[in-house]
Amino acid sequence: MTYSADEMMTVSAARALRDGMTCFVGIGRPSAAANLARATHAPSLVLIYESGTLGAKPDRLPLSIGDGMLAETADAVVSVPEIFNYWLQPGRIDVGFLGAAQIDKFGNINTTIVGGDYLSPKVRLPGAGGAPEIAASCREVIVVVRQSHRSFVERVDFVTSVGYGSGPGDRERLGLTGAGPQKIITDLGVLEPDPETLEFTMTGLYPGVSASAAKERTGWDLAIAADPEIIAAPTPAELSALRAFGASKE
């Protein structure tokens, strides 16, 4: 079966989720990936949306984090103060699944402004939503974002959600309880933090993607692992599950 780069990205992100995990899901591609995981290898994945729906089991992709089917299929529906204070903040949730407009080599995320300055931005983005506390308090974080010069920058224009700050020791100094971003999953492959410097390094590439292509589409001097894993193409089962619940191919 032929597949698009975005489908490969969503499948790759889905594979990063293990069965039985609890997952705090952002809307858009993270939601598509989390739902794909639940439809394939991780039927017991617990999907948690910031609207207060714990254990939602949607049979198609929700357009928003508050679609009716999330509440109707959830194990429990709680208020918004409760979802953040009782469920996210104490570190009960295994993995936070986030998108980004910009991300830097230490996994800091910007979804606030691009260009200009904060008070007179060139582009005003939606802002933080639940992301800063998801990035701080989930046991680990996975970011799903297309890789380009525009999105992969040396330094984000605004720190909306903290990854590793300016490097080793920053999360501890800031009192962030979760381990931080463990993977950035893109349309070219997978990046993971270097164990010592915490700088994101390309450790996996999709079939047909070269290391030089990945370097070209990154705004910092991207390190490539000595022997990057070649990530398996989507299986027919993964692709048909993804297409069955209406994820777009673009």
Place this chain on the structure above:
Amino acid sequence: MAEIVSLADAVGRAIHDGDAVAMEGFTHLIPFAAGHEVIRQRRRDLTLIRMTPDLIYDQLIGAGCARKLIFSWGGNPGVGSLHRFRDAVEHAWPVPLQIEEHSHAGMANRYVAGASGLPFAVLRGYRGTGLETLSGAAGGAPTIKPITCPFTGEVLTAVSALRPDVAVIHAQRADRAGNVQLWGITGVQKEAVLASRRSVVTVEEIVDELDPRPGAVVLPSWTVTYVAQVPDGARPSYALGYSVRDNDSYVAWDAIARDRDAFTRWLDEQIYAMSVTTGPAVQP
């Protein structure tokens, strides 16, 4: 005791120029009809408070009702930008818009503090973010500050309480005494009503008796100022058990809001030309 009145009367009596107004509803139960009535009554200089401004505040901002926006996520869910919000921040159209920006956890806790009669709330949040360092940069006092736990010495974050003049919400039902019942995704509406000096609640229907519903929030009549019956008053959002979210209208809004002329036409045709009883459509 809540007074049961028309929507026009509820808005006219509860919301004045210059008020701080919180219209809440987290994707579900967004009080669109009430928002449209505020536009129709041409309120000005409002401080609009809402976690997710959504289409409802895109419309109020584009109509020139707001001086300031307090929020945590200003997008069109699953679609993209709120273009009227962006135009106001990026180009001061139709009037300049001051912003006070938070995360969802911060906003939720600010309402909790307001509802609790406390000056601030404490959370693990914001540490290391630009939201913390730039709090107050856009004018006004900072609303995010570090605070040291008096017991453990740990540094946490304090956010100032929200105390709106008026909360506006939509609910499934009220009884004739004005007790209000809502269920499904109940968001932050209870906290918003209890944090505010006055409140307006629109409901799908007024019934003789509120039979119990699983997970329902009940706001006793004496916590609510005005109740107005407005069937389908959340459209294009929805009321669980009464309607489904009109996702097509959220998608269609993008083209209307992207263009000042198309938006102005929408305002004229769908808001100003309509009486409060005829529901506006999103299609131009």
